[in-house]
Amino acid sequence: MPKLPEIHRTRVPRWREVPPQDGRRFVVTGASSGIGLEVARALAGAGGQVVLAVRDRAKGERVAADLPGRDEGRVEVRVLDVADLASVRAFADDLDRVDVLVNNAGVLGMPFGRTADGFETTLATNHLGHFALTNLLLPRLTDRVVVTGSRAHLHGDLDPDDLGWERRTYRPYAAYAASKLANLLFLAELQRRLTAAGSTLRATGAHPGSTATAITASSGNAVLTWVGSWGHRLAGMQPWQGALPTLYAATMDVPGNTYVGPHGPGEMQGWPTTARRAPAALDPDLARRLWERSEELTGVHFPL
Numbered sequence: 488m489p490k491l492p493e494i495h496r497t498r499v500p501r502w503r504e505v506p507p508q509d510g511r512r513f514v515v516t517g518a519s520s521g522i523g524l525e526v527a528r529a530l531a532g533a534g535g536q537v538v539l540a541v542r543d544r545a546k547g548e549r550v551a552a553d554l555p556g557r558d559e560g561r562v563e564v565r566v567l568d569v570a571d572l573a574s575v576r577a578f579a580d581d582l583d584r585v586d587v588l589v590n591n592a593g594v595l596g597m598p599f600g601r602t603a604d605g606f607e608t609t610l611a612t613n614h615l616g617h618f619a620l621t622n623l624l625l626p627r628l629t630d631r632v633v634v635t636g637s638r639a640h641l642h643g644d645l646d647p648d649d650l651g652w653e654r655r656t657y658r659p660y661a662a663y664a665a666s667k668l669a670n671l672l673f674l675a676e677l678q679r680r681l682t683a684a685g686s687t688l689r690a691t692g693a694h695p696g697s698t699a700t701a702i703t704a705s706s707g708n709a710v711l712t713w714v715g716s717w718g719h720r721l722a723g724m725q726p727w728q729g730a731l732p733t734l735y736a737a738t739m740d741v742p743g744n745t746y747v748g749p750h751g752p753g754e755m756q757g758w759p760t761t762a763r764r765a766p767a768a769l770d771p772d773l774a775r776r777l778w779e780r781s782e783e784l785t786g787v788h789f790p791l
Contacts, residue, residue: 503758509535511587512585512587513537513585513737514582518547522591522730526591526733530737531561534556540566551563569592570606570608582627587738589635592612606784610669614666614673617670625688626790633733635692638753643765647773647779650780691736693735693746694746694754696757
């Protein structure tokens with residue numbers, strides 16, 4: 488089994504200044520709240536052109552009104568439901584050149600359900616939709632794809648032959664952990680394929696540690712919703728700081744397959760640095776099998 492990458496956590500710089508992004512175009516999924524909104528705000532503030540990819544256009548327009556560059560036409564809102572392949576295809580078809588795709592949208596603690604495409608909801612939202620979106624946009628990308636992971640992947644158990652939880656007993660957190668393991672496997676396999684194709688594009692990843700967001704708001708579970716908002720607000724970071732690993736992965740000159748997270752104990756809080764990966768996230772055979780199964784399910788293939 489591959490060894491975990493060496494982690495250096497002493498004297499980590501307090502990085503928070505996004506370098507100038509003038510003329511660069513970003514797509515941020517799930518950008519109407521939480522980490523996605525803070526990422527969009529920082530990128531627009533650095534001069535970038537930002538597409539807020541959101542399910543609810545009205546909510547997206549409300550938050551976009553307060554972002555830097557909105558009056559200059561540098562911020563736009565487009566509808567995207569990553570859990571619906573028809574929406575993913577329509578969104579991708581309507582985009583031209585993009586420099587950076589930030590795959591941020593996600594759900595946690597969802598009761599068992601299936602999407603319009605018949606996929607289990609958590610996997611569809613956190614992995615399959617972004618898998619399809621990334622591959623559809625790759626020919627128009629100029630720089631990189633950013634994948635959002637989570638410490639939960641350390642507890643993930645992924646079965647490429649049972650991604651829909653048809654043979655196993657469904658548990659919301661187990662489904663989330665599996666989807667986050669899928670994200671890191673996707674990150675590694677995407678970079679492998681880009682390198683093999685001779686592409687200069689790169690894939691990077693990040694996780695926000697313990698950050699107060701609304702990711703559990705759709706769970707239907709009052710306890711999870713409280714923990715996701717107030718629990719992390721009391722014990723974790725504010726969204727602006729939780730967004731820093733993603734911003735670092737999206738804007739700094741780091742190698743492909745870099746994974747960034749907070750530097751503090753347990754990677755729960757702190758400033759961006761190299762993050763830890765579970766051995767399963769470094770398994771090339773598992774990554775290949777997940778990729779092939781994802782292609783089968785979505786009908787979308789690596790285009791390069």
